Amino acid sequence: MSNHPALPESAYSALGLPPSVVRILMNPKPPPPTTAAPELHQNATDFAERLPENESHIMLYAELLLHIRTITLFASLRSHHTRETKVRLDADGNLITVSHEGYRATIRLPIKVEGKGDAALELPAQPPSKELTLRLQMEEQEDSDMLGLMAESRKANIVPWDGVTLSKQEGVEVRCKNCEGVVLKSGTVREWKDLPNENWAEMMDFWHCHKPDEHHLHDHTQEVGGQKGYAAGNRLKATEGVGFVDLTGFLLKEQDCEGAKVSPDEGPSDAAVVCKHCGHILGKPDTSADGWRIWKWCLSISSGPTSSPLYNTYSVQKWISARLLYLVENVGVRKFHIHPPPSPSTSASAPTSPASTPSILVWVFTPDLMFSSSIPRPHRTDPTRAVKCFFRKQTWALLQPGEPESATVEDVEFPRELFEELGNSLDESQDVLPATARKFQGWDVGLLERFDVGEEVFGEQDGVGEGMKGVEGLDLGEETEEERGRRNRRSLSQESVD
Structure with a gap:
């Protein structure tokens, strides 16, 4: 509607219009806003800003839970799905593609799905939604034990550089x-x-003192410990x-x-x-x-x-996952109240006025899963092995006299730098999750990458000596210009130290 001065009421008198119509003509509706209202799908940050430019209308996330043999696919769309929204599995069973309103997004599934030719997956017709969830149940063939072998090989808490x-x-x-x-x-x-285990001295001292065939040595613990080399007194x-x-x-x-x-x-x-x-x-x-x-x-x-x-290094969150999995196995709980060391002033004032410091309550909900996401991250190649954690940001303070310790939550101290990395990794991991999967009954949901099979060993050189292990433990094959420059800088650093 063009902008022009409103006519006086006398200008409409010759038309014989009712007063109500005249009032409408004299007070036209304002023009529509040039900026559309934000969509309800938006979370803390704008949905389009959180996605790569070529996938700004579709976000995909898939995870494989080995113990229940299920792949769950989440698709977040900019608008409600229609009959034209399609989900297809490629002929090789590796990739899944979602098409919606002229846009397409593809991710690699956490595990190859056996099939013959392209397969279209059926979407629910009603009700229309921006958030789609599909579950694919895996069935092993009689002559295959691939999923069972995979689950068996992943039971150990893999930790490199032993x-x-x-x-x-x-x-x-x-x-x-x-x-x-x-x-x-x-x-x-x-x-x-x-x-050995962190509690080795305590365990060895107990074992030594209670050996049934050496009761006569009970009063000479330090002496025998010195002879055998395993007493707790031998620091x-x-x-x-x-x-x-x-x-x-x-x-x-x-x-x-x-x-x-x-x-x-x-x-x-x-x-x-x-x-x-x-x-x-x-x-x-x-x-x-x-x-x-x-x-x-x-x-x-x-x-x-x-x-x-050959060079090896790993992301910090993988070392955090290794630590949490070790605690799950050795402590017997899955909830950990993680905090940095208390400052000297906090420790000194604890008996009278307990001070609090930022902390994170972490619940290791799923110790082992494989996921893929259309949201990329540096040094991540999907499918990625991870630990799913529920977490809450809170505060921690030293226990006061008379306060009981929790039997279901273990108090864990992390170096300050590691604690900060834990918080950043959990927060950033929420970006790869669909909006509907970021909360669970008052908990925030996050992912921490963990070591996978093969990362506990060093890479093998090829015949010409150019193969090398990448930052995430992947064999990168032929050396790139960037890697060659990095290796040359390392050589110069070595020469300067020598």
């Missing part, structure tokens, strides 16, 4: 993940040893030339770590081991073991001949 694997490698060199500066030179550690000590390996870190002698130092900016209670090259935190001193605890998530490791070494 002592046995490192001992088999030639020229193991530990580097800072942040700058690739050398922390532990090749050949410095002559022997790598796996540490573990870092040793030059020996690398002790646990779930998520190394215990090393200070003299062996030429590329690291203790930060002079930290107080005695907050002392940190940092990289000499870039100052990035690598771990902390362990005074009881007379050594340094260096965290695996801060490192990359190279091995093999100096002319063509």
